[in-house]
Amino acid sequence: MTQYTYFFGCIIPNRYPGIEYAVRWVCGKDGFDLDVEDIKEFSCCPVPGIFYSSDKNTWLLLAARNLTLAQNERREILTVCNGCLTSLLKATEYLADPKNLGKVNRVLSQIGRKYTGIPRKTEGRRRIMEPVKVRHYVDVMTNDIGLEEMAEKTKRPLKNISAAVHYGCHYLRPTENQTIDEPNDPVKIDRIIETCGAASVDYEDKLDCCGAGGGVRSHVVELANSLTEDKCRNIAEAGADCIVTGCPFCLLQFDNAQKSFTKEGIPVMHVSQFQALAMGIDPISLGFDTHHVSAHSFLRKLRGT
Amino acid sequence: MGEAEKTFISGLHEKLVEDKVIDESQLEPDFAKEIVKHGGKDVMTCLQCGNCTGVCPISLKIDYKTRSIIKFCQFGLKKFTLETRWVCATCYRCYEHCPADINPAEVMIALRHIAIKEGVIPPFIRMAAMTLVNYGQSIKPDPEIERVRRELELEDMPSRNPEFAKVVREINLLIRSTGYDKLIGIESEVKK
Numbered sequence: 063m064t065q066y067t068y069f070f071g072c073i074i075p076n077r078y079p080g081i082e083y084a085v086r087w088v089c090g091k092d093g094f095d096l097d098v099e100d101i102k103e104f105s106c107c108p109v110p111g112i113f114y115s116s117d118k119n120t121w122l123l124l125a126a127r128n129l130t131l132a133q134n135e136r137r138e139i140l141t142v143c144n145g146c147l148t149s150l151l152k153a154t155e156y157l158a159d160p161k162n163l164g165k166v167n168r169v170l171s172q173i174g175r176k177y178t179g180i181p182r183k184t185e186g187r188r189r190i191m192e193p194v195k196v197r198h199y200v201d202v203m204t205n206d207i208g209l210e211e212m213a214e215k216t217k218r219p220l221k222n223i224s225a226a227v228h229y230g231c232h233y234l235r236p237t238e239n240q241t242i243d244e245p246n247d248p249v250k251i252d253r254i255i256e257t258c259g260a261a262s263v264d265y266e267d268k269l270d271c272c273g274a275g276g277g278v279r280s281h282v283v284e285l286a287n288s289l290t291e292d293k294c295r296n297i298a299e300a301g302a303d304c305i306v307t308g309c310p311f312c313l314l315q316f317d318n319a320q321k322s323f324t325k326e327g328i329p330v331m332h333v334s335q336f337q338a339l340a341m342g343i344d345p346i347s348l349g350f351d352t353h354h355v356s357a358h359s360f361l362r363k364l365r366g367t
Numbered sequence: 368m369g370e371a372e373k374t375f376i377s378g379l380h381e382k383l384v385e386d387k388v389i390d391e392s393q394l395e396p397d398f399a400k401e402i403v404k405h406g407g408k409d410v411m412t413c414l415q416c417g418n419c420t421g422v423c424p425i426s427l428k429i430d431y432k433t434r435s436i437i438k439f440c441q442f443g444l445k446k447f448t449l450e451t452r453w454v455c456a457t458c459y460r461c462y463e464h465c466p467a468d469i470n471p472a473e474v475m476i477a478l479r480h481i482a483i484k485e486g487v488i489p490p491f492i493r494m495a496a497m498t499l500v501n502y503g504q505s506i507k508p509d510p511e512i513e514r515v516r517r518e519l520e521l522e523d524m525p526s527r528n529p530e531f532a533k534v535v536r537e538i539n540l541l542i543r544s545t546g547y548d549k550l551i552g553i554e555s556e557v558k559k
Contacts, residue, residue, distance in 0.1 A: 072506040075524055079516045086521075102525040103534050112495040115479045116488075118406055120547040123466065127541065149520060169544045171539045199514035231438040235468075245463075271424045277459035278425070280491035288428050338496065352515055 064206060066098040066140040066197070069133050069150070072106050072358025073310040074323040079350020081310060082163075085142055086200065086335040087343055093215065096205050098140060100133050102120065110232075111277040114149065119165075125153035126166045130175045138195040138357045140202055144309035145275075146199045148232035154193035161319060185256065198233065200333060201242040201306045204250045212257045217342040222363060225253045226302035227262050228293070228316070230309035231271050245319055251308055258340035265300035267293065272307075274315035290319035297328060304360045305330045317354045327355035339364070394443040407477030408469045410440040419461035419471045425454050433461055440474065449482045450521045453489055488551050497556045500542060502526050503534045513558060 066089075072080045088316035089096045089231055105128060108114075113121040128150065132139045141147045156162045157177055167176050203212065229248050237245040248269070252262040273279070273289025294316070299303060307313050315331050320327035335348045343365075350357040395401075399410050418427050419433035426433065429453055439448050455475040463468045482490075495505045502508065503526055513524065525531050538559045542548055548557040 072504040074519075075516075076504065076506040076508055076512060076536055079512060079521055082521055102528065102531070104525075105534055106505040108490055108499065109495065109505045115453070115476055116458075116483050116492050117480065117545060117547050117550060119545045120505065120542060123545065127537065140549055169541065171542055172544065174499055186494055194439045231456070231458035231460075236462055261543075271456050271458040271460075273424070273456060276455050277453045277489070278456045278490065280495070281453045285425070285428055285457075289424055328406045347519060349519060351514055352512060 063097050065099050065135075065137045066096060066202070067135060067326065068098060068174065069107070069128075069132075069141045069146055071141070071143045071145075071146040071310070072109070074313055077314060078310055078332070078349065078352055080347070080352060081142065081332040081334060083347055083349060084332065084338040084343070087338050087347070088334050088341065089140075089317075093338075093341060094211065096207075098311045099135070099137065101135060101137075103131055104128055107113045107141075107143075107149040109143070109145055109181065110149045111275060111280070114334070114341060115277055116150070119303055121149070122153055122156050122162065122166055123169055125150055126157060126170060126177045127154060127173070127175060129157070130177050133194045133356050135182055136180055138197050140197055140199060142310065142332070143229055144173075144198070144230045144232040145311050147196060148242075150196040154196060158193060174336045184367060191217050195335040198242055198308065199258040200233070200250050200254070203254060203333075203337075205242075205312075209253055209257050212254065212337075216255075216340045218340055220336075220340050220364060221259050222366065223260040223303050223360070224263045224301060225255050225260050225304050226300060227255060228272065228299040228305055228309075228312055230307060230312040231270060231275055233308055234269065241305040254333055254337060255306060258337060260336075260340070265302070266296040267355050268296075272312040272315045273319070274311055279315055284322075286315060287319040287322045290315055291323045294320060294324070294328060303363055304328060304336075304357075306336050307331075322357050326359070329353070329355050329357040329360040331360075332356070373442060379469055382398055385490070389444070393446060395445040396443050398443040398448075400447045401445075401481060402474060402477045405477035405480040406412040407474040409439050410469065410474060412467050413437045413441065413469050414467050416466060418466065419469075420466045422460040424458060425456060433475075435479075436472065437469070440478075445481070448478055449485055453479060461482070462527065466486060483550060484503075493551055493553055494549060496542075496547070499551070500539050500548075501535070501558050503531060503538055 089098050108124040111141035169262040181189045182192040184246050221303050236243045243250045255262040316330040417434045423433050425431050441464050457472050462472050548554045
């Protein structure tokens, strides 16, 4: 059985604790009972739009520090965020280059750490190492657990719900090392929605950016919001009851941006929250009160009132 | 959109319209090499096909043309490119559609690196970095959210644990080791 470690990042614990609850619940005893532990020394991944954008050396050191923690526990990193995924995954690629690795380890030695990767097998005396595995929540759900097992756990199918899936750019691209899904025609989150008994509605420009990434939200929020507005218009036209995404940063953008152009708004949730609902969790545990767009319309429809 | 548009376009486009005459003194012949040094690909191999601009979600909203920026890089118009603001959402669509395999998104990242070295630092970079050196995370803990966490019976944030001070010390050391604190001007925040 694969061993994982949670990597919640910064947004989920500090802004949307309901997602953390949902993920722990789905992966825990009430759900799929995965072998997953916490590593309390994890820091920010670090966020690519800030650190990868401003100084790659610093970015790589901070990411490598996080990787060594998972490496020492021999665990795969289970990220719940597209940003953490892209940052840590890219760092493992950089560290595959011996030149970068040497440079990083020289500095890491000052804090008593060393990145080597995880030994996969031994050939004679030589140990063959492989990079620390960085996995996305959706990847673990669909590839390690599988849709069949997920369907079995669906106790309360969300029959009357139609959801609009937003994948988010860093789930899809760059495509060269993307192994989670088909980058130009992704289906994994749609499949999860269907396993939950709900319908995933198609809408125009489904694979478009939410607008927040790369520091755009922090830098020119109006520009980011206008991209989100386009997406929300298409989603509303498709008649979706909620937006479901695998990325808390996209979620944060949809959740915060909507108040700048609409009064009501479409509720936004993480795929783990949606799953947890179908698996029978009490919605009160999903922390929807920390979301800016009220989930009432969605929950009312769910109850069928 | 008005204000944002003004702030942003003022970077590249309007300046070029104003200073129509560009003489050689404004060109940096080694600019393409500098971009490569900062992790971008060689912009000289750009075919100027414009696919990058065609698929860029930002170009739909403001006057921001990836192809033009790459062209300015080819010319060596460093001064102008550094004034383009950080509006690339790093969605990597341009990368997927580039027939010359330039990866324009990474060129934009390289331009940001160069801008930072030249002292053009957007305030949010400092803010996020300061939060990181103080809390070990890029987002400040929010008392209201911490209350919800307790309601949900989630554990307190690791950063609230006294043992987390060690993590913060390690991060501060790593940030000092690359000179990042001096680079973006937060030396006073970074602990020795």
